[in-house]
Amino acid sequence: MKFEEASDIREKIDKIVEKLNMNYIDPDRVKCIRSFKTSNNAVARIWSLPKVWQKMLNVESHYIVEVISERFDKLSQEDQIKTLIHELMHIPKTFSGALVSHNTKQFDGKGGHISKRITSKTVDKLYKEYLD
Numbered sequence: 001m002k003f004e005e006a007s008d009i010r011e012k013i014d015k016i017v018e019k020l021n022m023n024y025i026d027p028d029r030v031k032c033i034r035s036f037k038t039s040n041n042a043v044a045r046i047w048s049l050p051k052v053w054q055k056m057l058n059v060e061s062h063y064i065v066e067v068i069s070e071r072f073d074k075l076s077q078e079d080q081i082k083t084l085i086h087e088l089m090h091i092p093k094t095f096s097g098a099l100v101s102h103n104t105k106q107f108d109g110k111g112g113h114i115s116k117r118i119t120s121k122t123v124d125k126l127y128k129e130y131l132d
Contacts, residue, residue, distance in 0.1 A: 006034040024093045029062045043071045046087040061097035
C-alpha cells in the first residue's frame with residue numbers, strides 16, 4: 001500500500017466545510033491522503049485519533065480522510081463530492097476524535113438528543129445545499 005498527501009481533496013473538503021457551514025470542523029485538523037493498491041473495497045474512509053491517543057500524546061483531535069485512488073479517482077465530480085460529504089458526516093459536532101456511526105443519536109447540547117443518519121438520502125440533501 002502506498003500513501004500520498006492529497007491537496008486536491010484538501011481543497012474540496014475546505015469548500016464543502018465552508019459551503020455547508022460545518023463550522024464545528026477544523027480543516028487544519030483534517031488531513032487528506034490518497035492511497036494506492038489497498039486490499040479493501042472502500043472508495044474512501046475516515047480515520048480518527050481516539051481520546052486515549054490524544055491524552056497520551058498530548059495532542060488535539062485530528063481526522064484523516066483517505067480516498068482510495070483506484071476507485072475514488074474514477075468517480076464523477078458529483079460522486080466525489082458526495083463521497084467526501086459522507087465521510088465528513090462521520091465527524092461529530094464535538095470534533096472530539098470520535099466517529100459518528102451510520103445510524104446514531106447525538107446530544108443537542110440542551111439535554112436532549114437528535115437522530116443522525118448517514119444515508120444516500122441525507123448525503124443527497126446536503127449535496128443539493130452544497131450546489132446552492
